Amino acid sequence: MKIALIGYGKMGKEIEKIALNRGHEIVLKIDITNPEDLNLTNLKKADVAIEFTTPASATANYKLCFEAGIPVVSGTTGWLEKQAEVYQLCKDLNGTFFYTSNFSLGVNIFFALNKKLAELMANHPEYSVEMTEIHHTQKLDAPSGTAITLAEGIIENISTKKSWVNHTTGLADEIGIISEREGQVPGTHIINYDSEVDYIEITHCAKNRKGLAFGAVLAAEYSFGKKGILSMNDLLNL
Numbered sequence: 703m704k705i706a707l708i709g710y711g712k713m714g715k716e717i718e719k720i721a722l723n724r725g726h727e728i729v730l731k732i733d734i735t736n737p738e739d740l741n742l743t744n745l746k747k748a749d750v751a752i753e754f755t756t757p758a759s760a761t762a763n764y765k766l767c768f769e770a771g772i773p774v775v776s777g778t779t780g781w782l783e784k785q786a787e788v789y790q791l792c793k794d795l796n797g798t799f800f801y802t803s804n805f806s807l808g809v810n811i812f813f814a815l816n817k818k819l820a821e822l823m824a825n826h827p828e829y830s831v832e833m834t835e836i837h838h839t840q841k842l843d844a845p846s847g848t849a850i851t852l853a854e855g856i857i858e859n860i861s862t863k864k865s866w867v868n869h870t871t872g873l874a875d876e877i878g879i880i881s882e883r884e885g886q887v888p889g890t891h892i893i894n895y896d897s898e899v900d901y902i903e904i905t906h907c908a909k910n911r912k913g914l915a916f917g918a919v920l921a922a923e924y925s926f927g928k929k930g931i932l933s934m935n936d937l938l939n940l
Contacts (some may be wrong), residue, residue, distance in 0.1 A: 704787035705729035706748035708763050709755040716915035739797055750922045757781040771935040773798030773925035779847030800925045800932040803847030808904030812906040816852050820859035829895040836882045836890040844881035853877045
C-alpha cells in the first residue's frame with residue numbers, strides 16, 4: 703500500500719517505521735518545510751493518507767484528500783467544532799474518513815471499559831465522577847480528544863450527567879476534566895468515582911507513541927477500499 707504522511711513530526715516518523723516494517727511504501731511526506739507538495743497531483747499517487755497536523759490545517763487537508771479520491775486517517779485533535787462539516791463533505795465527495803480521538807488499541811478497549819463502568823455506576827448517585835488527563839507540554843489542546851471521548855461515554859450512560867467542563871466542578875450534572883501538562887508524558891487518563899466510604903479508579907497510561915502509530919497504520923490498512931465514515935469501533939468490532 704502507498705501511504706502519504708501529512709505531518710512528519712514525531713508521530714509521523716513513528717508511523718513511517720511501522721508502515722515500512724509492514725511492507726508499505728511512503729510516497730509523500732509533508733511537514734512545515736514543504737507545504738507546497740501537498741496537492742492533488744501528489745496525493746493521487748497514494749492509496750491512503752495519514753494526517754497528524756494541527757487543528758488550524760486539518761480540515762483543509764481532509765478536503766484535499768477527499769478531492770484526490772483517497773481515504774484519510776485523521777490523528778489530529780482539536781478540530782471537532784467542524785466535525786459535522788467534515789462528515790458532510792466526506793459524504794458529498796464520496797470520500798473515506800477514519801477518525802478516532804486515540805489510535806491506541808488499549809485506549810479503545812479502555813473506552814469500552816469506561817462505558818461499562820458508567821453503566822454500572824448510573825444507579826449510585828452517592829459517587830461523584832471526575833477525570834484527570836496528563837500529557838506532554840507540547841500538546842496544544844485541552845482537554846485531550848481522548849478525555850472528551852471518555853466524558854461523552856459517561857454522559858451517554860449516566861442520565862444525571864449533561865456536560866463536561868475543563869476544571870474541577872461542584873455541579874452535579876457536570877463532569878470535571880482536569881488537564882495537566884508536564885514533561886514528555888505520552889498520555890495518561892484517570893477516571894475516579896469517589897464517595898464518602900471509598901473510591902473506584904480506572905487508568906490508562908501510554909508508555910510511548912508506538913501504540914498510537916501502530917493503530918494509525920492498522921486504520922490505514924482498514925480504510926483502503928472502503929467508503930464513508932470509519933472509526934476504531936469498526937476496526938476492532940467493539
